[in-house]
Amino acid sequence: MQNPYMLLGIRQSATSNEIRETLKKQINLYCRHDESMKNADGEYLKEMFSKAAKSLLDPEKRKQIDA
Numbered sequence: 001m002q003n004p005y006m007l008l009g010i011r012q013s014a015t016s017n018e019i020r021e022t023l024k025k026q027i028n029l030y031c032r033h034d035e036s037m038k039n040a041d042g043e044y045l046k047e048m049f050s051k052a053a054k055s056l057l058d059p060e061k062r063k064q065i066d067a
Helices: 004-008 016-030 040-057 059-066
Strands: none
Touching: 004 016, 004 040, 016 040, 040 059
């Protein structure tokens, strides 16, 4: 997995609220809800952003990433 901080575009000191807010922004920007814009790339990006955020929101996984 790529560096989740870089993938989401946040700094390493980001709080949980900042991570959640950034996840929503990234999904809205790259994975539009408009039916005409839905495609496989959007679903892939949504999955990547979600995995990155989940790993940073889990305290144990975040310690491993930061180490």
